[in-house]
Amino acid sequence: MNIYLAGPDVFLPxxxxxxxxxxxxxxxxxxxxxxxxxxxxxxxxxxxxxxxxKACEAMMDQCDAIIANLTPFRGAGAxxxxxxxxxxxxxxxxxxLAYCNEPALYADRxxxxxxxxxxxxxxxxxxxxxxEDFGHHDNLMMIHALELHGAALVLPREKPADIWHDLTAxxxxxxxxxxxxxxxxxxx
Amino acid sequence: MNIYLAGPDVFLPxxxxxxxxxxxxxxxxxxxxxxxxxxxxxxxxxxxxxxxxKACEAMMDQCDAIIANLTPFRGAGAxxxxxxxxxxxxxxxxxxLAYCNEPALYADRxxxxxxxxxxxxxxxxxxxxxxEDFGHHDNLMMIHALELHGAALVLPREKPADIWHDLTAxxxxxxxxxxxxxxxxxxx
Numbered sequence: 046m047n048i049y050l051a052g053p054d055v056f057l058p059x060x061x062x063x064x065x066x067x068x069x070x071x072x073x074x075x076x077x078x079x080x081x082x083x084x085x086x087x088x089x090x091x092x093x094x095x096x097x098x099k100a101c102e103a104m105m106d107q108c109d110a111i112i113a114n115l116t117p118f119r120g121a122g123a124x125x126x127x128x129x130x131x132x133x134x135x136x137x138x139x140x141x142l143a144y145c146n147e148p149a150l151y152a153d154r155x156x157x158x159x160x161x162x163x164x165x166x167x168x169x170x171x172x173x174x175x176x177e178d179f180g181h182h183d184n185l186m187m188i189h190a191l192e193l194h195g196a197a198l199v200l201p202r203e204k205p206a207d208i209w210h211d212l213t214a215x216x217x218x219x220x221x222x223x224x225x226x227x228x229x230x231x232x233x
Numbered sequence: 234m235n236i237y238l239a240g241p242d243v244f245l246p247x248x249x250x251x252x253x254x255x256x257x258x259x260x261x262x263x264x265x266x267x268x269x270x271x272x273x274x275x276x277x278x279x280x281x282x283x284x285x286x287k288a289c290e291a292m293m294d295q296c297d298a299i300i301a302n303l304t305p306f307r308g309a310g311a312x313x314x315x316x317x318x319x320x321x322x323x324x325x326x327x328x329x330l331a332y333c334n335e336p337a338l339y340a341d342r343x344x345x346x347x348x349x350x351x352x353x354x355x356x357x358x359x360x361x362x363x364x365e366d367f368g369h370h371d372n373l374m375m376i377h378a379l380e381l382h383g384a385a386l387v388l389p390r391e392k393p394a395d396i397w398h399d400l401t402a403x404x405x406x407x408x409x410x411x412x413x414x415x416x417x418x419x420x421x
Contacts, residue, residue, distance in 0.1 A: 053362065055363075056362040056363040056364075056365075057361075057362060057363075058353075058355075058357075058361055058363075060363075093367065094365075094367040094369065094373040094376070094377065095373075095377055095380075097373060098373055098374060098376075098377035098378070098381070099377075101374065102378075102381075118362075119308055119309055119310070119343065119346065119347070119358065119362075120307055120308030120309075120310075120346075121307055121308075122307070122308075122312075122313045123313050124310075124313075124372070125310045125311050125312075125313050125316040125371065125372050125374075125375065126372035126373070126374040126375070128313040128316045128317050128320065129316050129317070129319060129320040129323075129372070129374040129375055129378065130320060130374060131317060131320065132316065132317040132318060132319065132320025132321040132322075132323070132324065133320040133321070133323050133324040133378075134320075134324065135317075135320070135321050135324065136320065136321040136322065136323065136324020136325040137324040137325075155307065158307065158308075159307075165246075167246075169246075170307065173245075173246055174241065174244040174245060174246075174306075174307075175243075175244040175245075175246075175248075176244075177244075177282075179281065179282040181282065183313065184312070184313050184314035184317070185282040185285060185286055185314070186286060186289065186313075186314040186317040186318060187313065187314070187317055188282070188286075189282065189283055189286035189287075190286070190290075190317065190321075192283075193286075193290075
């Protein structure tokens, strides 16, 4: 089973090392991880971002599953680039898994960034926009996409000390993918 | 042509009215908009969010195209729920269009929320995570997905006074979809 390892991990200073750790965990569970950090692309070239996109899309197309890191990124919700990839893989009918190292509910996450109040029966933010209040950890589209196209979002019981480097929830996703692979294997 | 109208518009206090305005613009251009706000769902019911998800996914599956509103939502980037839908439609091979009423570049948007500095050749945010600096308006995955699976992100020359209610850029997307529909129509 080939698994696309999506996440804002690629934006970390030690993005390459995190990638190797993730690939190692996949290998230990008997699956093959694909980490979208192509170190051969010259990021200063004019067409660098297009090359990165094409490399990511080709990698997704050759994978059977995705494990997305939906840990909040520069705000209350997941990294949009990662979420795009989760949507793309769901649209392609691939097996969708994700984890999030922030166990707070979405409405509580928003409260960390701005005032949230109940107005006319709706929970609204400082701009008057509705704050989703279904008891989920992020936007309902990702939450239910995972349930229906893979497995429910994996969360830690307690927030890890280092949300960007703790791979416990990630490894649970890998184990779920490996289990599915084992179940799909012919018995004879 | 059936077009799925994605966006955080559904979180506005006047979400229903915006939907009607968008559907009216689509009708004027000879295409059919589908706005994902099902007012028949009881949002207080225990399974409300699952029903909303299923209704949105069914609506996307019956559409030929998407017009996504990628105006920044609670931060520097687009609404993750909308981005999930853009990815889903790209994965399904649908025609992908989007607009954004914030013409600032992504790196400049991040600067509004936190300190950004250049360190070891990388542009980094206050948490030390890389800030994409390719001269795009949002994460490269959405920018190039639009170019390759539809048309380039539509932006206003100047930021509209009301970013949530100005539909000029939206209408440009509708016109592009209608043009594509006309081009695809048999001439005989």
